[in-house]
Amino acid sequence: MIWHRVDKARYWSNMMPDYLTFDPASRRLRLDPHEPAFVQNPYEAYAFLHGTSNAFFWEDYGFWCFGGFDDVNRLLRDRRFGRQNPAGIPDSRGVGDDRSHLTAFDAIEANSMLELEPPVHTRLRTLVNRAFVSRQVERLRPRIEVLANELIDRFEPGGVDLLPAYASPLPITIIAEMLGVPVEMGPQLLDWSHQMVAMYMHGRTRETEETANRAARDFAAFLRGYVGERRKKPGDDLLSLLIEAQDNGQKLSEDELVSSAILLLNAGHEATVHQTGNAVRSILAQGGDPRRFFETPERNVATVEECLRFDAPLHMFLRYAYEEIEVLPGILVKPGEMVALLLGMANHDPLAFAGSATFNPARSDQKNVSFGAGIHFCIGAPLARLELQVSLKALFERLPKLRLAEEPHFRDTYHFHGLEKLAVTL
Numbered sequence: 131m132i133w134h135r136v137d138k139a140r141y142w143s144n145m146m147p148d149y150l151t152f153d154p155a156s157r158r159l160r161l162d163p164h165e166p167a168f169v170q171n172p173y174e175a176y177a178f179l180h181g182t183s184n185a186f187f188w189e190d191y192g193f194w195c196f197g198g199f200d201d202v203n204r205l206l207r208d209r210r211f212g213r214q215n216p217a218g219i220p221d222s223r224g225v226g227d228d229r230s231h232l233t234a235f236d237a238i239e240a241n242s243m244l245e246l247e248p249p250v251h252t253r254l255r256t257l258v259n260r261a262f263v264s265r266q267v268e269r270l271r272p273r274i275e276v277l278a279n280e281l282i283d284r285f286e287p288g289g290v291d292l293l294p295a296y297a298s299p300l301p302i303t304i305i306a307e308m309l310g311v312p313v314e315m316g317p318q319l320l321d322w323s324h325q326m327v328a329m330y331m332h333g334r335t336r337e338t339e340e341t342a343n344r345a346a347r348d349f350a351a352f353l354r355g356y357v358g359e360r361r362k363k364p365g366d367d368l369l370s371l372l373i374e375a376q377d378n379g380q381k382l383s384e385d386e387l388v389s390s391a392i393l394l395l396n397a398g399h400e401a402t403v404h405q406t407g408n409a410v411r412s413i414l415a416q417g418g419d420p421r422r423f424f425e426t427p428e429r430n431v432a433t434v435e436e437c438l439r440f441d442a443p444l445h446m447f448l449r450y451a452y453e454e455i456e457v458l459p460g461i462l463v464k465p466g467e468m469v470a471l472l473l474g475m476a477n478h479d480p481l482a483f484a485g486s487a488t489f490n491p492a493r494s495d496q497k498n499v500s501f502g503a504g505i506h507f508c509i510g511a512p513l514a515r516l517e518l519q520v521s522l523k524a525l526f527e528r529l530p531k532l533r534l535a536e537e538p539h540f541r542d543t544y545h546f547h548g549l550e551k552l553a554v555t556l
Contacts, residue, residue, distance in 0.1 A: 146178050152186070157461075159186045159195075163332045163544040170540055172445065172547070173487065176475040184479070185458050191332065193468045194461055195446075197475030199482035199499070205457070205471055206503035211449040212247040213506060216466050231340055234347035235329065241389035244397075244506065251505065257375040257382055258390050259509060267512045270304065274517055277303055278524040285556060289535050292525075292552040297406035298399070300521055304513070305398030309391060310367025311356055322349040323396045331543055346392075353388045368394070394510065402514050404443030404548030405500075409434070409522055411538055411549065412441050412489055420526040423491060434518045436491040439483070439498035445474035446545030447502060473499050474547060529556055 146152065149168060150161040161168060161175060168175055176197060179186060184198035196202055205211060229236060239245050243254040281296050290296075302316045311319075325345035328338050356369060364370040372387055382390065413420050413433070423433040448470055451463045463469055477498050480486045484495060501508035508514070526532065535553040 197472040199479035202476035301399035408441040409437035
């Protein structure tokens with residue numbers, strides 16, 4: 131049957147969640163991203179939108195959003211869009227126009243390769259990537275296995291919250307060891323990271339901004355001290371390699387080095403923590419013996435990829451238009467306007483995945499955009515994948531009868547999609 135757009139919208143309106151409104155003629159959506167039902171299950175809204183319009187103007191944010199897999203994959207690679215604000219770094223959205231209280235945070239953002247475009251981005255990524263790849267991520271597998279088992283050994287006999295006991299300490303320990311900063315600083319590094327990441331949340335306040343600025347100032351001061359030590363006594367760590375990394379005779383400036391280290395520390399754990407919790411929840415929901423998902427290396431890899439697709443830790447990635455672009459018929463964006471690429475929605479596109487709402491590691495159409503694509507593809511993706519493969523396998527092989535102690539709930543932090551707590555019985 132061929133559907134006309136109006137007929138299709140009328141059909142799917144029967145499935146429209148009662149917490150959103152959508153006008154098919156203008157493709158305008160009203161949906162509070164803090165709506166509890168949406169926070170706990172964004173895929174219900176995504177399913178309705180997939181059946182109605184993969185592209186829509188989200189009024190609560192004030193920009194066009196794209197959630198079709200092919201559109202997101204294409205736009206991530208489209209050089210007419212980028213992360214760098216053409217009006218200047220950083221993103222000017224916030225509480226009021228005065229940014230005098232954000233000087234430390236803005237200084238970090240101004241040198242972050244995630245917020246820059248070529249040619250500066252190319253130079254920074256080349257330098258950082260050389261140092262990162264030179265560690266040969268696969269060589270970390272034995273260390274991650276040892277750490278995973280040590281953390282499991284520390285679990286209380288009756289039960290535990292897996293987020294602080296397992297999901298969080300593993301990636302922060304690994305990235306701290308890689309960078310050569312004290313592992314015992316892990317809790318403080320996490321606090322700084324959480325306070326800075328809060329800047330990207332919808333509806334941030336002046337207090338949020340001031341807290342993030344203090345975190346950026348203290349984080350940078352801490353790292354500058356360690357950079358100074360490594361300049362005098364280089365070691366076999368990522369920080370030392372970043373100091374020595376060169377490209378055509380150019381090195382990272384100290385400001386660039388500090389921003390890069392903060393980016394690697396933040397990105398090196400934030401998404402992995404969320405994805406670990408989401409993955410455990412997804413696997414336990416399947417019932418049966420969870421070890422079946424990790425019986426062979428091939429099944430392990432496939433299971434992790436399906437976890438990344440099925441319940442991704444990052445659902446929205448923002449970009450700026452650098453010229454006037456008709457993204458899709460009838461959708462025109464002007465230079466400087468922002469657009470949102472909805473990674474979590476794209477991963478559930480029924481046109482890209484058979485049985486998109488079903489957890490199926492054996493699917494033949496396995497792919498996802500959870501790490502992005504194009505020049506901003508996540509530099510830490512190989513490490514994140516390795517940590518997930520090792521930690522999930524170790525957890526379920528050691529504790530095959532692990533069960534949820536209570537129904538887990540997601541934090542009200544769209545577009546970072548992660549659990550508040552993951553209480554399990556052993």
